[in-house]
Ligand code: SF4
């Protein structure tokens with residue numbers, strides 16, 4: 001043992017130190033940043049400033065700024081389910097083809113769940129975004145990803161380990177290359193969100209962000225049932241989040257609808273409404289990952305499952 005050891009010296013001290021550590025751990029917040037701005041690779045100092053909905057900030061981005069398009073190079077953009085839907089429609093591509101052509105797979109570090117990121121040009125992926133036009137800017141502007149809409153705001157949720165309550169807030173990301181902060185246009189966070197059309201994205205992505213957040217917080221406690229998410233569950237989460245057609249096939253061409261009790265009128269709408277299908281997918285993932293009962297199993301399936309379980313216990 002080294003001379004500078006300053007840990008517990010008796011069982012009483014040890015017990016107190018452990019319990020203090022537990023208190024510290026319980027009080028430690030779990031913070032998940034969903035949209036943390038279009039970060040570039042220039043190592044710019046970032047100054048996050050926490051903002052409430054009615055707080056004002058000065059910012060304007062327009063073709064006249066000297067930094068025009070700078071933020072669209074080497075950008076680290078996680079695509080949300082709504083981004084993939086909107087961009088696929090914009091490009092008239094099937095989501096899985098959009099995925100193959102324009103994205104790279106990645107793992108969301110805090111939750112260990114698979115996600116897709118927008119592929120940048122250049123061998124090192126540090127070049128321009130493929131949707132960027134040198135003069136006109138973003139060529140998919142009407143359907144640009146949520147991260148691009150949020151910029152220069154970030155969005156985070158914060159949860160204490162011992163509580164189900166979470167607080168959500170915005171923060172301002174000030175990167176030195178971005179001159180939009182020197183413009184005089186003042187706006188509230190709420191007005192900026194409305195102007196950028198963020199609400200629609202947040203509404204559709206809500207189930208997805210809930211899952212990332214909950215899984216991140218479960219992992220800090222050892223994961224569901226003390227285990228990490230299984231490769232099978234990761235695969236299903238990726239399918240639901242990125243391939244709406246694949247998930248539709250899964251719902252209508254497997255025993256999914258025989259297993260889960262989905263209202264008939266809703267089932268009919270699921271055939272054509274992608275956003276509704278996403279909502280079902282995230283409810284289903286919440287049942288699979290966290291045993292949350294947003295989706296009810298059919299009575300007969302549940303009874304059969306219970307009978308099988310009893311038989312297993314009886315024969316054990
Ligand atoms: S999608 Fe548009 S706004 Fe976003 S990085 Fe690409 S060009 Fe820029």
Ligand code: SF4
Pocket residue numbers: 060061062065067068069070071072151177178179180181
């Ligand atoms: S002002 Fe900021 S957001 Fe606009 S082009 Fe320049 S770096 Fe990008």
